[in-house]
Amino acid sequence: MTIRWRIMRERPNYCDPAERIMNECRLRRTKSRIAILRILLDSKTPLTHEEIHEQMLHTGIDRVTVYRSLQSFWEAGIVHRVEAGDRVWRFAVCSCHSRSHCHPHFTCRLCGRVECLFELTMPSIEESVSGYQIEEQEVYWRGICGQCASKSDRTIKKSIDQSSPKNHADV
Amino acid sequence: MTIRWRIMRERPNYCDPAERIMNECRLRRTKSRIAILRILLDSKTPLTHEEIHEQMLHTGIDRVTVYRSLQSFWEAGIVHRVEAGDRVWRFAVCSCHSRSHCHPHFTCRLCGRVECLFELTMPSIEESVSGYQIEEQEVYWRGICGQCASKSDRTIKKSIDQSSPKNHADV
DNA sequence: TCGCTATTTGCAATCGAGTTGCATGTAGAT
DNA sequence: ATCTACATGCAACTCGATTGCAAATAGCGA
Structure with missing residues (x-):
């Protein structure tokens, strides 16, 4: 019983898709990262740092945090990063893996x-x-x-x- | 005779490929542009502004001139402009038109x-x-x-x- | 639940590719 | 030879992205 409980605590089954993804990728589930990933999951199109940050203005999260979170998502393979010809990175969650x-x-x-x-x-x-x-x-x-x-x-x-x-x- | 001479003067037949291309595209054949286009013609790979400017250091030509010349080549359709994932433009002469x-x-x-x-x-x-x-x-x-x-x-x-x-x- | 520690965040400063404004220079037409 | 529209050099600027560092915090073990 104790062992089972510890396993549950180590890799809990998050209902929220953003938290689940981050847990599976062993990324710390911080407030900012969860918010950013939710915005990406909700978007049908690749988004720029700026577009994401705009949607988070009320949270007061710094734009550098957005940059760094997207960087870690990209490093973890959670998001695609594309450059469409205007020297601006765009990020999108992609299910193709x-x-x-x-x-x-x-x-x-x-x-x-x-x-x-x-x-x-x-x-x-x-x-x-x-x-x-x-x-x-x-x-x-x-x-x-x-x-x-x-x-x-x-x-x-x-x-x-x-x-x-x-x-x-x-x- | 006079007429023929004037036609020749208006669109002379340049032997140098760089000058010929610029003449055909109605671009002014300036010293900097000719030098830049020659470097591109000699290159097997797409080049960045910086790589081109580096090859021209001895000429004293300003880096802004390199930017502007490449811009006009691109507008004239002489060169391709590609971005290979590092937010840096690269330019290449391409014969596919x-x-x-x-x-x-x-x-x-x-x-x-x-x-x-x-x-x-x-x-x-x-x-x-x-x-x-x-x-x-x-x-x-x-x-x-x-x-x-x-x-x-x-x-x-x-x-x-x-x-x-x-x-x-x-x- | 508490405290520890490695990671993350906020802020300010910085980087760097590319652009712009303006005075000067020059290619090409007349 | 002269004139004019376009090209150049220089300095300042833009702006997306990065970095350094102190403060905050997620997640671990006790």
Whole structure:
């Protein structure tokens, strides 16, 4: 009985998904980490440090803590870390548990949002190139999301002129 | 005769590849731009601002000029701009002239170098996801390059422990 | 339940890739 | 040869991310 009780105390069965994940990964369940992981679990899209911190302003948790918590989540393999072309890290909990063949990420160059394209299966990296040991794959798609595409032509045209490289004849 | 002479003067046939490209793209052929584009043309791998600037220290050209020249090359479509996971832009001249289906880039997490995997053809993005207007595709592979892989096990093991996320049981 | 210790947090300072403003220089057109 | 729009150098700046250190605390054993 005593032994059983100790086992229970060492690895309790947390109902809250955030706490359960952190317990399984042997990360200390601090108030800040639990709050951050809950926000990530609730989000359908990868989030930046800033977006997460914004949702936590009422808690008074420091932005450095957000950085450091995300770092430890990433090191523990709990979250994916993607960079969608604007030099800003985005984090997402991913249930695929794989770093080598995950879904592509789509970035809208008008509204800037990043989405996970779960429905797209990626080519396996088994067919490795000779000499390289390939461990991870990231696929980014960029363009215009449905919401932005449905806006007026004028708006879209203007943004294209500002943000997109011009074509050149021939190199 | 006079007319022919004027045509020749307007679009002269530059022998130097860098000057020819810039002429075709209607970019001013300044000393700095020519030097930067030559470095890129000579390089087999994508280069960072810093790597390019380092090769030009003797010229006294300012680092801001390097940034701005690369920006204009990118806007003109002469170079590709990739971000390999370390929040640093890398630039490469690419003969494919396409932004939508280019080759993947490989980053070695030990030596940090980025290579273009020309021999790998990428899946076409014709099969577009409904609602999205996909314009660009970037594919990154990460792992260990042949050179680093051939080094001693001890060295590699050490680096893995330091840089790679640990595996976790199950999320 | 209490106290100990390794880990985490908050705060301030710092880093560094990239950008901006402005006066000066220059490529390329006339 | 001259003129003008564009390119450059310099200094200051932006901002996402990191670091150092003292204070707080999660989780352990007693």
